Amino acid sequence: MIASRFEYRNPQDIDEAVRLYLEFQGDAVYLSGGTDLVPRMKLGLEKPGAVIDLKRILPLTTIEDQGDWVRIGGLARIFDLKQNELIKNFFPALEASLEATSCESLQMRGTIGGNLLQNSRCLFYNQSEFWRRSKGFCLKMGGESCNAVPGAKTCFANYCSDNAPALCTLSAEIEFTGPDGLRRLNLEALYTNKADKPFDLRPGEILTAILLPKKKTIGGYKKLRVRGAIDYPLLGVAFSFADGSGKLAVGAVGPKPYVVEVKQPARDNIGEAVKTVLKQARPVGNTVLDPDYRKRMISVFAARLVNKVMKGAK
């Protein structure tokens, strides 16, 4: 499959990148590692007039200890992050989710910003144009109804970032730089809860940084997938705990991670947290696993993960 024709630009700094976006009047996309974007372009899911490659903007690749915060550049590579001592010592849930992300060759290319902004996925959507045309275009392609749940007027594609749930348990904030300047928000506020348009992103914004409160946590991440060596998550559960309270987040079963606070995580308490997640998560038959199984595994994975993490608590 061949992507449609596009202009290629590789700016040296953020201002130039934003200027180029405006020059192309919004008919442009930003490129980081390209491991999500390039396959989408080849499937004809994205047909931009221009691709603005951010890889030469080196300040976006750094990981900095700022005292109260750890600042991770939007273009830090998954592979570098998972080996970083600050990440290992302070944020074990993130270390585990980075390790679980696809495979090492993709981790060496993929960035944390691209990971967070990867598009939502569905068996009936991530297909060639020829395949999709034969089935009829779905809601995410501007059609009239959902191909996974016939008759439904809501899109059920899954947001499959492994690292978003872990970052949510760590109360991550994100920073954008765009035509209107800087914007900083909680990661959870990035999500629209709509699978066909999952992010509250303003035109031309670049994800410049992820900021984590520098607090020592215990935690972990547990992922359900068919092939341990590479697959996207079919369910991902993250948990982080510090100073007597924790956060549980469940991903890949809807258009965003579902995040719940857990005070004193005993078994019953986790039951309540899982119930809250189950009220929101609506897995359907749009992956290679049965949706009821994925739903049932939420409580199994949450209990196993939290028990394991809390055993290590002092």
Ligand SMILES: Cc1cc2nc3c(=O)[nH]c(=O)nc-3n(C[C@H](O)[C@H](O)[C@H](O)COP(=O)(O)OP(=O)(O)OC[C@H]3O[C@@H](n4cnc5c(N)ncnc54)[C@H](O)[C@@H]3O)c2cc1C
């Ligand atoms: C075979 C395969 C398996 C995979 N398995 C997993 C998996 O197990 N878990 C998982 O989480 N992901 C998985 N992925 C998805 C992807 O590889 C990763 O999420 C990767 O981290 C994406 O980063 P990237 O830098 O390559 O993003 P890109 O492809 O460059 O970008 C992704 C999207 O974000 C936008 N973007 C990128 N950077 C910025 C920025 N700084 N500011 C604004 N917009 C930006 C792009 O325009 C694009 O829309 C898989 C991909 C493949 C091909």
